[in-house]
Amino acid sequence: MIDTKEKLNQTFLEDIYSIPDGEKLKACIQCGTCSASCPTSYLMDYTPRQIISAFRAGMIDQVLRSNTIWMCASCYYCTVRCPSGIKLTDIMYELKRLGIKYRIYPPKNPSPVMAKIFVDTINQFGRSAETVLLTLFFLKTKPFKILDFVPLGWKLFTKGRIATSNKSIKGKDDLVKIIEYIEKKGVA
Amino acid sequence: MRYSYYPGCSLEVTAKPYDASARAVCQALDIELEEVDDWNCCGATSYISIRELISFAISARNLALAEKKKNDLVTVCPACYTVLNKANIYINEKEDIKKTVDEALAVANLKYDGTIKVRHLLDVIVNDVGLQKIQPKIKKRLEGLKIAPYYGCQISRPHGTFDDPEFPMTMDNLFSSLGAEVVNFPLKAKCCGGILITTEPEESLKLIKDLLSCAQDNKAELIVTACPLCEINLEGYQKKVNKKFKTVFSIPAIYFTQLLGVALGLSKEKLLIGKELVSAEKVLDRFYGGKR
Numbered sequence: 001m002i003d004t005k006e007k008l009n010q011t012f013l014e015d016i017y018s019i020p021d022g023e024k025l026k027a028c029i030q031c032g033t034c035s036a037s038c039p040t041s042y043l044m045d046y047t048p049r050q051i052i053s054a055f056r057a058g059m060i061d062q063v064l065r066s067n068t069i070w071m072c073a074s075c076y077y078c079t080v081r082c083p084s085g086i087k088l089t090d091i092m093y094e095l096k097r098l099g100i101k102y103r104i105y106p107p108k109n110p111s112p113v114m115a116k117i118f119v120d121t122i123n124q125f126g127r128s129a130e131t132v133l134l135t136l137f138f139l140k141t142k143p144f145k146i147l148d149f150v151p152l153g154w155k156l157f158t159k160g161r162i163a164t165s166n167k168s169i170k171g172k173d174d175l176v177k178i179i180e181y182i183e184k185k186g187v188a
Numbered sequence: 189m190r191y192s193y194y195p196g197c198s199l200e201v202t203a204k205p206y207d208a209s210a211r212a213v214c215q216a217l218d219i220e221l222e223e224v225d226d227w228n229c230c231g232a233t234s235y236i237s238i239r240e241l242i243s244f245a246i247s248a249r250n251l252a253l254a255e256k257k258k259n260d261l262v263t264v265c266p267a268c269y270t271v272l273n274k275a276n277i278y279i280n281e282k283e284d285i286k287k288t289v290d291e292a293l294a295v296a297n298l299k300y301d302g303t304i305k306v307r308h309l310l311d312v313i314v315n316d317v318g319l320q321k322i323q324p325k326i327k328k329r330l331e332g333l334k335i336a337p338y339y340g341c342q343i344s345r346p347h348g349t350f351d352d353p354e355f356p357m358t359m360d361n362l363f364s365s366l367g368a369e370v371v372n373f374p375l376k377a378k379c380c381g382g383i384l385i386t387t388e389p390e391e392s393l394k395l396i397k398d399l400l401s402c403a404q405d406n407k408a409e410l411i412v413t414a415c416p417l418c419e420i421n422l423e424g425y426q427k428k429v430n431k432k433f434k435t436v437f438s439i440p441a442i443y444f445t446q447l448l449g450v451a452l453g454l455s456k457e458k459l460l461i462g463k464e465l466v467s468a469e470k471v472l473d474r475f476y477g478g479k480r
Contacts, residue, residue: 019240020278020285039379043391071388074233075379076270076345080353089346096237110387118234122246126228128197134386148389152424152465156202159463163201170226171249174296178249181292182242 009058012098016055019094020087027084028052034078034088044068045106048078048088055095064104069095070111110141123179126169131162189316191307192254192261193221196268196416197229203265203416205460209445210264210309212458216325216449217317224254224261230271233383244285245292247275252293252300260305262312264445266342266415273306273347308343310414310444311350314358319365327453328475329367335447336373336408337363338399340380340418353377359412359444366451371406375399380421389428396421397429400437409471411441419443423466440468450475 017023035047045066046054055063063069069092078088096115099105105112117136121128131153138146156162169175199207214221227250229235235243250272254261263269278285280302293300313322337359344351351358356377360370381395399422403411413419422441430437442464449459450472456462462469 020282039395040381040384040392042394043384043388071384073341073379073382073384075341075382076353077341077379079346080348087346093236093240097240100238111384112237114383114387115234115237118232119238122229122231122235127200128229130198130201137386148428151427155465156424159465161202161204161463169228171228171296174298175228175246175249177295178245178292178298179242181295182239182245182288185288185291187241187288 006058009060012055012060015098016091016094019090021085022091022094024084024086025052025056025091028056028086029084031083033081033083037077037081039075039077040071040073043071048072048092051095052086052088052091061104063095064099064102065106067106067109069099070106070109110137113137113141121166123176124168125166126172126175127166129163129166131156132164132166189218189312190220190222190259191312192257192259192304193223194227194250194254194261194263194268194272195223196263196265198265198416202420203443205446205463206264206416206419206443209443209449209454209459212454213313213445213449213452214309216452216454217313217322219312219317221262222257222259224250227253230268232267232271236271241285241288243271244275244278245289247272248279248289248293248300249296249298251276251279251304251306252298255300255304258303260307262307262309264309264414264416266308266340267417269306269308270342270345270347273349276302276304276306277347308350308414310343310358313448314362315350319362323365326366326451328451330363330447330451330475331367332474333368333471334371334407334409335363335368336371336403336406336411337376337444338373338403338411338413338418338422338441339377340413340415341377341382343414344377359414362444363412363447366448368447371403371408373402373406373408375402380418382417382421385421385425389425390432393425393429393432396425397433397435400426400429400435400439403439404437408439410447410468411439412444412447413441414444416443423464426466438466440464440466440471442468
């Protein structure tokens with residue numbers, strides 16, 4: 001069991017190091033610039049600095065189950081400020097991908113659901129009409145909450161800023177071929 | 189001056205006024221925009237959260253389609269800008285990524301040689317056209333208008349190709365040169381919450397409240413944005429913010445192309461002014477014959 005867990009940790013570390021400039025994670029000096037810069041730290045179970053520390057300590061499960069990585073809004077402040085040149089936003093993306101791949105993410109967190117719906121929409125249509133995306137998202141996560149969005153949706157509707165269906169691009173088949181090629185290659 | 193134009197998904201729906209005003213302003217400034225034929229969604233922050241290489245490859249389809257016309261690709265959405273830029277940089281710099289993306293594109297009879305740049309329209313207007321050429325075309329000086337230019341994140345982070353990642357100034361300089369009074373707005377590059385406003389509305393509304401407070405405390409009459417998501421978050425959620433924090437914000441947020449269009453003498457109809465959720469007409473009517 002320990003063996004398996006350690007192997008998994010090793011796989012995760014190698015995964016992270018293999019993304020563009022991922023190796024720089026090794027150079028983290030735990031200064032906390034990322035946490036201080038992060039506009040959503042206040043929403044996180046662990047701060048970005050703690051995530052790096054926990055990850056390097058092999059606490060993969062805690063890392064992936066925390067809400068932290070899904071609270072990253074991709075503002076890139078940490079990335080541009082890190083004195084060690086760590087592209088932490090990209091690391092957060094890789095952690096999201098690992099969580100999705102191994103189905104380890106915080107319970108009841110709506111963000112992974114949103115990401116999946118978004119990707120499905122693109123795979124199916126090639127483009128994404130935001131208002132349709134939102135409707136799907138609420139139906140799947142908190143249907144009763146959709147009522148909260150009715151006033152905004154109505155206002156957008158009266159201003160002609162809404163779409164009620166997704167339209168496919170002409171080259172949808174080509175797009176699917178591109179996506180499937182990489183999926184089949186197993187390096188997605 | 190000719191560019192391939194990549195509107196992005198938001199511009200077809202909630203950010204229609206951004207699209208209309210961007211096209212109108214470009215026409216007035218002799219910037220020729222040719223829409224990328226049959227472009228696909230860039231994947232925003234979501235696709236890369238699930239699949240990295242595929243997100244680069246679907247961006248590469250757009251780059252390949254644009255490259256056929258040999259013009260640089262210009263977009264107005266900072267999220268599209270960052271995603272397409274990231275794909276472009278990695279495809280050009282990382283051999284292994286390029287190899288896989290090339291193979292995937294070939295399956296769809298496409299090819300990308302990495303010869304085009306990804307630009308933001310704000311960069312094109314200020315740095316390719318330039319203030320000197322814009323000035324003679326100005327029909328209405330924006331004198332007396334107090335604005336808070338809001339940049340958000342991805343127009344200057346992480347790549348910072350044309351402005352400072354910490355304290356961008358492009359819109360400040362553009363609009364102050366047109367007569368507007370740019371108020372102090374220290375939060376101008378802070379995050380509005382992006383998609384978290386949708387996925388975690390209760391917890392993340394504070395981010396919008398902080399931005400609105402900062403703009404209001406500094407006496408801005410109008411927030412000017414260069415991002416469709418920032419725009420909808422800032423104006424579309426004011427009611428929710430007011431309810432949650434017992435505030436009374438009512439500050440319009442419009443796209444930078446709309447305000448530039450006002451200065452260029454374009455009609456409200458052309459710029460889709462009047463389609464805001466928090467009306468900007470009271471603030472802008474003085475430029476259309478109304479009293480201040």
